[in-house]
Amino acid sequence: MWETYIIEPMLNTLLWIYTILGQNFGLAIIVFTILVRLILYPITAKQQESGKAMQELQQSKEWKEIQKKHKDDKEKLAAAQMKLYQEKGVSPFGSCLPSLIQFPIIIGLYQAVIRALADTPLPLLTLSKSLYPIINASKLIPLNSKFLWMDLGQPERLQVLGIGIPVLAILVVVTTYLQTKLMAIPTGGDNAQAAQMTGMMNLYMPLMLGYFAYAYAAGLALYFVTSNLMTIIQYAAMGKLEWSNLLPGSK
Amino acid sequence: MKRFPLIAVFLLLALSLSACSGSFAPTSWPGLGIDPAGETAFLAYQNQVYAVDTATGALQWTYPAEADRKRTFFAPPVYTPNGEVLVGGYDNILVSLDPALGTENWIFDAGSRIVGSPLATEDAIYLPTAGGNLYALDLEGNPIWDAPFHSEKDLWAPPVLDNGVLYVGGMDHNLYALNASDGSIRWQTPLGGAINSAPLLHEGVLYLGTFAQQVVAVDAEIGTILWDVPTDGWVWATPQTASGLLYVGDVSGAFYALKMEDGSLAWQSIPDGPIVSQGLVVGDTVYFTTESGTLYAVDAAKGGPVWEYSVEKGELYTAPQPINGDILIAPTGGDALLIAVNAETGAKRWQFTPEKK
Numbered sequence: 158m159w160e161t162y163i164i165e166p167m168l169n170t171l172l173w174i175y176t177i178l179g180q181n182f183g184l185a186i187i188v189f190t191i192l193v194r195l196i197l198y199p200i201t202a203k204q205q206e207s208g209k210a211m212q213e214l215q216q217s218k219e220w221k222e223i224q225k226k227h228k229d230d231k232e233k234l235a236a237a238q239m240k241l242y243q244e245k246g247v248s249p250f251g252s253c254l255p256s257l258i259q260f261p262i263i264i265g266l267y268q269a270v271i272r273a274l275a276d277t278p279l280p281l282l283t284l285s286k287s288l289y290p291i292i293n294a295s296k297l298i299p300l301n302s303k304f305l306w307m308d309l310g311q312p313e314r315l316q317v318l319g320i321g322i323p324v325l326a327i328l329v330v331v332t333t334y335l336q337t338k339l340m341a342i343p344t345g346g347d348n349a350q351a352a353q354m355t356g357m358m359n360l361y362m363p364l365m366l367g368y369f370a371y372a373y374a375a376g377l378a379l380y381f382v383t384s385n386l387m388t389i390i391q392y393a394a395m396g397k398l399e400w401s402n403l404l405p406g407s408k
Numbered sequence: 409m410k411r412f413p414l415i416a417v418f419l420l421l422a423l424s425l426s427a428c429s430g431s432f433a434p435t436s437w438p439g440l441g442i443d444p445a446g447e448t449a450f451l452a453y454q455n456q457v458y459a460v461d462t463a464t465g466a467l468q469w470t471y472p473a474e475a476d477r478k479r480t481f482f483a484p485p486v487y488t489p490n491g492e493v494l495v496g497g498y499d500n501i502l503v504s505l506d507p508a509l510g511t512e513n514w515i516f517d518a519g520s521r522i523v524g525s526p527l528a529t530e531d532a533i534y535l536p537t538a539g540g541n542l543y544a545l546d547l548e549g550n551p552i553w554d555a556p557f558h559s560e561k562d563l564w565a566p567p568v569l570d571n572g573v574l575y576v577g578g579m580d581h582n583l584y585a586l587n588a589s590d591g592s593i594r595w596q597t598p599l600g601g602a603i604n605s606a607p608l609l610h611e612g613v614l615y616l617g618t619f620a621q622q623v624v625a626v627d628a629e630i631g632t633i634l635w636d637v638p639t640d641g642w643v644w645a646t647p648q649t650a651s652g653l654l655y656v657g658d659v660s661g662a663f664y665a666l667k668m669e670d671g672s673l674a675w676q677s678i679p680d681g682p683i684v685s686q687g688l689v690v691g692d693t694v695y696f697t698t699e700s701g702t703l704y705a706v707d708a709a710k711g712g713p714v715w716e717y718s719v720e721k722g723e724l725y726t727a728p729q730p731i732n733g734d735i736l737i738a739p740t741g742g743d744a745l746l747i748a749v750n751a752e753t754g755a756k757r758w759q760f761t762p763e764k765k
Binding site: 279286 | 562
């Protein structure tokens with residue numbers, strides 16, 4: 158099922174884009190990522206709405222009252238919060254869903270990229286069985302895995318004076334940090350737990366994705382960078398970027 | 409505790425990506441070679457090369473003696489005219505071994521992965537590499553040409569030598585004819601699909617299959633295409649010939665007998681799975697294997713079934729080899745690495761299963 162509904166459609170879409178873009182696999186990944194982000198746009202917009210509703214709820218009088226009332230009983234506090242969520246029609250997971258949807262896409266894309274760039278017999282045999290007849294990919298194989306200075310099937314390093322610099326991994330860290338900072342919704346002033354959580358996410362997410370970009374195939378890192386930039390552009394187009402979060406002292 | 413969900417997501421994603429990369433799975437199938445006397449089979453698979461007595465299936469030696477995870481071997485070992493065994497590895501090293509002991513004679517660092525076998529003659533060794541280079545070496549592993557021949561994509565196919573001309577197919581879709589003296593190009597013919605097996609040279613014509621789903625006949629002198637016929641899937645292996653027919657299978661799971669003069673179909677067989685390895689013609693019988701793990705023996709003239717043998721576990725991608733009245737097969741992903749099957753009856757004679765350490 159994973160094979161049929163995730164990997165093969167992604168793989169063949171990538172190969173189709175590859176054929177119409179002059180057999181450039183790097184461009185194919187970029188265009189594919191943009192398409193995915195456009196398809197996910199309604200969910201992204203929903204995430205923004207959910208985040209805003211959550212923010213308003215956490216700054217409401219009722220929220221602050223139950224925090225105060227149940228400050229010594231976490232179980233009662235959780236129950237009261239859940240009740241308030243239901244009353245206000247806010248889903249506490251509404252802003253997490255788009256992030257969760259990303260994971261199968263990341264894994265599926267990685268598998269599709271690795272499969273497309275097969276460079277040994279068994280993976281190549283597997284690739285041959287994953288191709289849709291309409292793609293006519295057998296005449297394209299093996300794919301051109303070179304993009305700029307990178308081999309998209311290998312971890313990326315730009316050689317400068319004999320030193321391998323992981324340029325894409327650095328770009329992933331920077332763009333992920335920018336994305337998380339620019340999109341972070343300011344939490345209520347007295348919600349220390351939420352602020353701490355946001356701070357952790359701002360720190361760990363860029364490092365986590367940066368590690369993946371450093372350790373795995375450059376094609377994945379290219380997806381991360383493109384996806385981050387697309388997200389920032391989408392939020393900018395909606396006028397939802399919080400530029401003030403980049404100022405020193407902001408949380 | 410607050411960090412647990414994030415760490416869990418990180419570990420889950422890292423594990424998923426690691427599994428996706430297939431870094432722990434074999435990347436090819438066993439390579440099988442036989443000495444001219446038919447006494448020893450040399451099997452290259454994963455981290456070792458095995459020398460196996462073909463009469464009994466007993467292990468004679470392994471190279472390296474202890475498996476080294478940094479070294480992997482899949483290219484079929486080659487027994488040279490001067491009595492050495494050549495094995496290429498994914499560690500870029502071509503090693504010459506003493507066939508009796510498995511000890512090293514010399515090594516050559518090819519600079520990139522060795523997927524295909526070298527061609528060994530009485531004077532020279534011609535080695536294709538995944539870096540797109542074809543090296544000409546003397547019998548002690550020293551380069552002969554000023555520079556290797558280079559193609560833009562991988563070279564997985566062993567070359568064929570005839571009258572001072574090397575013929576080699578590339579993953580760059582080209583079939584090349586090279587001067588064996590210096591590696592210069594005599595002609596090159598684009599065939600529209602990747603070539604990962606050696607051509608069959610027969611009476612001045614090269615016969616080969618490509619990933620463009622075709623079998624092609626090419627004039628060996630000038631490189632023009634004489635005929636090409638479509639197949640239903642990629643063709644991975646060298647066609648075999650007997651009595652004016654070509655035998656070749658494809659990954660769609662069809663096995664074809666084609667007339668050599670024009671490629672027209674003499675007969676076709678649809679076995680139980682994709683066909684990756686080359687067939688084998690012995691007398692009036694053609695043997696071929698399928699990914700589903702079956703060794704088929706069929707009548708060479710008409711394609712009628714003679715017998716079939718299925719392995720208990722694993723797939724069959726490795727080319728079957730004839731030896732002393734048996735057919736040797738090397739499953740991938742099973743417990744047994746080598747199985748001898750009686751060529752007349754299809755009954756198993758012995759199997760070699762390496763000790764698990």
